[in-house]
Amino acid sequence: MTAALEVQSLSVTYGGDPAVSVDHLVLPRGVLAGVVGANGAGKSTFVNGVLGWSRGPARVSGTVRLDGADLSGIPVHERVRRGLLLVPEGLAVFGTMSVEENLKSTRPHGVEAQARAFTVDRVFDLFPRLAERRRNLAASLSGGERQMLAIGRSLRLGPRVMLLDEPSIGLAPRLVLTLLLTIRQLVDEGLTVLLVEQNVRAAMEVVDHLYLLERGRVIADGPVAAMRDDPRIVEAYLGSVRPDNASGAVA
Ligand SMILES: Nc1ncnc2c1ncn2[C@@H]1O[C@H](COP(=O)(O)OP(=O)(O)OP(=O)(O)O)[C@@H](O)[C@H]1O
Numbered sequence: 212m213t214a215a216l217e218v219q220s221l222s223v224t225y226g227g228d229p230a231v232s233v234d235h236l237v238l239p240r241g242v243l244a245g246v247v248g249a250n251g252a253g254k255s256t257f258v259n260g261v262l263g264w265s266r267g268p269a270r271v272s273g274t275v276r277l278d279g280a281d282l283s284g285i286p287v288h289e290r291v292r293r294g295l296l297l298v299p300e301g302l303a304v305f306g307t308m309s310v311e312e313n314l315k316s317t318r319p320h321g322v323e324a325q326a327r328a329f330t331v332d333r334v335f336d337l338f339p340r341l342a343e344r345r346r347n348l349a350a351s352l353s354g355g356e357r358q359m360l361a362i363g364r365s366l367r368l369g370p371r372v373m374l375l376d377e378p379s380i381g382l383a384p385r386l387v388l389t390l391l392l393t394i395r396q397l398v399d400e401g402l403t404v405l406l407v408e409q410n411v412r413a414a415m416e417v418v419d420h421l422y423l424l425e426r427g428r429v430i431a432d433g434p435v436a437a438m439r440d441d442p443r444i445v446e447a448y449l450g451s452v453r454p455d456n457a458s459g460a461v462a
């Protein structure tokens with residue numbers, strides 16, 4: 212079956228310095244894959260590069276395929292129209308508009324995107340909290356509500372593949388899992404998602420596959436069950452587990 216997203220030899224360099232170099236990444240349809248790594252590992256640079264976008268003057272090379280179609284030379288807005296959506300780090304909402312206006316004013320371009328696009332009501336069903344705050348200005352939302360709205364706006368554009376860059380940043384631990392479970396629900400309904408997540412423990416509760424990035428390279432990846440035992444994940448993110456009675460002493 213054709214992969215929903217395939218990335219080959221993607222390299223991003225800033226002023227000659229390589230920031231990201233990823234040989235191969237394949238996401239089958241309906242899969243939720245996580246990208247984890249330390250601050251500065253290149254997670255944002257990577258997902259931005261997949262979309263063909265960068266925060267500063269960068270050189271992006273490599274091949275990205277969406278449902279088998281090569282996106283080389285295709286500008287960002289056209290990638291979006293075809294269903295490759297990025298919810299970037301930080302805010303992606305219009306603060307001076309209400310929640311409902313933010314959603315209503317975000318419309319898909321083209322017939323195919325329209326067919327995939329979520330209605331405003333469907334976004335409200337997915338995020339009941341947004342429905343409660345539909346008349347509030349986006350600027351007045353909490354960080355978590357704003358993330359929901361940013362995801363909602365992307366869903367309005369009719370995604371096939373969503374790249375989410377730390378949607379849970381700044382959220383209380385309880386809300387992190389709620390948000391990630393909602394993303395899981397979207398994937399179970401057929402969406403394909405690449406999720407950058409700081410909270411490795413929480414990510415591992417919901418993802419199918421995990422990529423560990425270090426200095427711009429994938430240093431480990433695999434199905435989440437296998438990655439749970441990977442020493443690089445355990446040592447850096449899960450902490451070593453030492454039972455109290457490891458020495459065999461009996462109180
Ligand atoms: N516009 C730019 N110009 C030069 N270097 C950049 C630029 N953007 C990012 N970098 C560098 O590229 C590297 C990767 O940054 P990136 O933002 O992708 O990391 P990250 O893994 O997303 O980190 P975080 O977890 O803090 O969000 C860092 O060393 C960063 O300083």
Ligand SMILES: [Mg+2]
Binds near residue numbers: 254256300376
């Ligand atoms: Mg980042």
